[in-house]
Amino acid sequence: MHAMRLYLINPSNPLVSIVHVKESRWNRYRVWKPLSLMVLAGLTPPEWEIVIVDENLGVPDYAAMPRPDLVGITAFTSQVNRAYEVAAHFRRLGVPVVMGGIHATMCLDEVVEQVDSVVTGEAEDIWPQVLRDARQGCLKRRYDGGFAAMNGVPLARHDLLSEGYAFGAVQTTRGCPLNCSFCSVTAFNGARYRQRPITDVVREFQSIREKHVLVVDDNLIGTRPEHIARAKDLFRALAQANLGKQWVAQATINFADDEELLVLAAKAGCRGVFIGFESPTPEGLRELGKKFNLLKGRDFRASVRRVQRHKILVVGSFIIGLDVDEPGIGKHIAEVATEYGVDNLNTLFLTPLPGTRLWDQMKAEDRIALGAFPEDWKYYTLTFPVARYKHLTLDGIIQEMMSCSRNFYSLPRILRRVWSNLWGRRQPLISLVGNLSYRSNLRLDCQAYADFKRQRGNTRDCVREA
Numbered sequence: 001m002h003a004m005r006l007y008l009i010n011p012s013n014p015l016v017s018i019v020h021v022k023e024s025r026w027n028r029y030r031v032w033k034p035l036s037l038m039v040l041a042g043l044t045p046p047e048w049e050i051v052i053v054d055e056n057l058g059v060p061d062y063a064a065m066p067r068p069d070l071v072g073i074t075a076f077t078s079q080v081n082r083a084y085e086v087a088a089h090f091r092r093l094g095v096p097v098v099m100g101g102i103h104a105t106m107c108l109d110e111v112v113e114q115v116d117s118v119v120t121g122e123a124e125d126i127w128p129q130v131l132r133d134a135r136q137g138c139l140k141r142r143y144d145g146g147f148a149a150m151n152g153v154p155l156a157r158h159d160l161l162s163e164g165y166a167f168g169a170v171q172t173t174r175g176c177p178l179n180c181s182f183c184s185v186t187a188f189n190g191a192r193y194r195q196r197p198i199t200d201v202v203r204e205f206q207s208i209r210e211k212h213v214l215v216v217d218d219n220l221i222g223t224r225p226e227h228i229a230r231a232k233d234l235f236r237a238l239a240q241a242n243l244g245k246q247w248v249a250q251a252t253i254n255f256a257d258d259e260e261l262l263v264l265a266a267k268a269g270c271r272g273v274f275i276g277f278e279s280p281t282p283e284g285l286r287e288l289g290k291k292f293n294l295l296k297g298r299d300f301r302a303s304v305r306r307v308q309r310h311k312i313l314v315v316g317s318f319i320i321g322l323d324v325d326e327p328g329i330g331k332h333i334a335e336v337a338t339e340y341g342v343d344n345l346n347t348l349f350l351t352p353l354p355g356t357r358l359w360d361q362m363k364a365e366d367r368i369a370l371g372a373f374p375e376d377w378k379y380y381t382l383t384f385p386v387a388r389y390k391h392l393t394l395d396g397i398i399q400e401m402m403s404c405s406r407n408f409y410s411l412p413r414i415l416r417r418v419w420s421n422l423w424g425r426r427q428p429l430i431s432l433v434g435n436l437s438y439r440s441n442l443r444l445d446c447q448a449y450a451d452f453k454r455q456r457g458n459t460r461d462c463v464r465e466a
């Protein structure tokens, strides 16, 4: 049998391209490894010759590359228009195109029109069959991978990507039981928290060449005592393997509740954690279904401090545009995040992502303002207000976002934070660069909002006006 050639493609993503990534010194910090494609490559038998193309590092001249036998494309919703362009290019050449990932799963009917075959769900149990069918020229229109067994997740092929990234990537768990209304994770990966065998994770860490690693888990430590126990075992194993890696991860606020967990995480190389606070008010948390943050007696300021004491930076994430949010919410979030003492603040617009409960609700209430799909998917980056908000007009919500950023990233506040990082010997340089880069993005954001408003117009942009 002759070797078959497979291209696995990550289409360029609008969040990267708007900052003209090629021209920026910080390029390496803006592009993230497409782990899905590295996992697919790990599942692919040796008779396939694999090339992974990450268009975020530069779009290649496909015409100058050898003709592949099969193309696999991944896409988040916001990347999907570019994914369709790439698919059309290869289909014109008669090369079959398969698409999988979150958007293909949530918008199957749309995607199936644009490619030869769609894989929904996780790929581990189904990809070998897709490849067999492709080889025999009998690809089906649709495959469903369901939820994979975690001991079937292969070591990702870290060797197949170039050195243009600041961070490696690894996944240790899938699924989230918390099922927040705005998030696709429970719908996509299920409510059952599934953990990879610790030995696999350590081996994979060993195969990553970058010193810095993004642990992509949605919630690295989980919620129940047995999850926390497993996280501790993982951290012990990573520390014992003495890999010299420094990593960042996402977790819920219960990360701060267990001192032993924090000690072990720091020893294992944890240097930063991204925590979803989501809303400054209990009403907002209830609206989003983020019950976990509502636990009685929870003191967010003290929780953040406990994490930081272990020299771990805390990035706090909030959402603007909830039904309970009124004018003034932007400043309120900035004040609350400052009071909690987070090192960086990431505020996003409430966005109805396909497949979420929020999508169903907003669709039913005719609140999806940007709904000319697929074109409008490019705005579903959580950095544009794509819906009709209850108390905030289009101009109003953009002003709230700007006021939030200007407040939190004012120079005096940045200096105060960096001083506190210096004092606590908590990576002051990273903190300074992180804060300044958010601040310098403000100008780009203004430009992006102006373009967005021109595109969207100002018609019926708030629920109140309906």
Ligand code: B12
Residues within 6 Å of the ligand: 013, 014, 015, 032, 033, 034, 035, 036, 037, 039, 040, 072, 073, 074, 075, 076, 077, 078, 079, 098, 099, 100, 101, 102, 103, 106, 119, 121, 122, 123, 124, 127, 148, 171, 182, 183, 184, 185, 189, 216, 217, 218, 348, 353, 354, 380, 381, 382, 383
């Ligand atoms: C890591 C991560 C990031 C990283 C890295 C992104 C990157 N380059 O990969 C960063 C922080 C940069 C990021 C940014 C964003 N992210 Co993000 N991110 C994730 C996260 C937590 C993990 C993704 C991951 O690597 N998983 C591990 C791999 C192995 O799993 P996988 O991607 O699902 O792939 C499997 C299957 O899907 C399938 N598969 C995937 N592709 C293909 C292709 C083929 C051909 C086949 C057969 C199968 C297949 O096989 C794989 C193995 O089973 C997910 C949540 C999640 N659990 O998926 C959110 C998630 C993907 N992100 C999300 C969003 C919204 C964003 C942003 C748009 C928002 C923002 N401002 O933060 C940005 C912009 C990204 C963009 N491209 O435009 C949403 C996407 C929803 C949607 N409908 O698009 C998710 C689902 C989280 C959520 N809250 O709902 N993200």
Ligand code: SF4
Residues within 6 Å of the ligand: 176, 177, 178, 179, 180, 183, 184, 185, 186, 218, 219, 252, 276
């Ligand atoms: S936002 Fe976080 S906690 Fe909520 S469902 Fe998504 S992954 Fe789970």
